[in-house]
Amino acid sequence: MWVLSIxxxxxxxxxxxxxxxxxxxxxxxxxxxxxxxxxxxTSAGWWWARRLLRSASRPVRHR
Incomplete structure (x- = not known):
């Protein structure tokens, strides 16, 4: 992801x-x-991508 930022x-x-x-x-x-x-x-895109990656890497909670 940093390549696209540079x-x-x-x-x-x-x-x-x-x-x-x-x-x-x-x-x-x-x-x-x-x-x-x-x-x-670019900053907003970086922030949004990191947010998506963080939420995708969280374990799924079963209720």
Whole structure:
């Protein structure tokens, strides 16, 4: 699961290695808002997946 969380960080890193000015690409207000929303959604997805895994790994209670 952590690989999917790291993938958004790899894009700018590869762009920087390819010679693209990352500050110019990510320095606009729209890019800042997109990054903030992306981080929030990634965090929510991480939290939700961990919650699902935790509830799935609990033993079943029979009544």
């Amino acid at each position: 993938l958004p960080l790899v894009g700018p890193l590869i762009a920087a290695l390819a010679g693209v000015d990352v500050r110019a690409a990510y320095g606009t207000p729209a890019a800042g808002v997109s990054c903030a929303v992306g981080l929030a959604l």
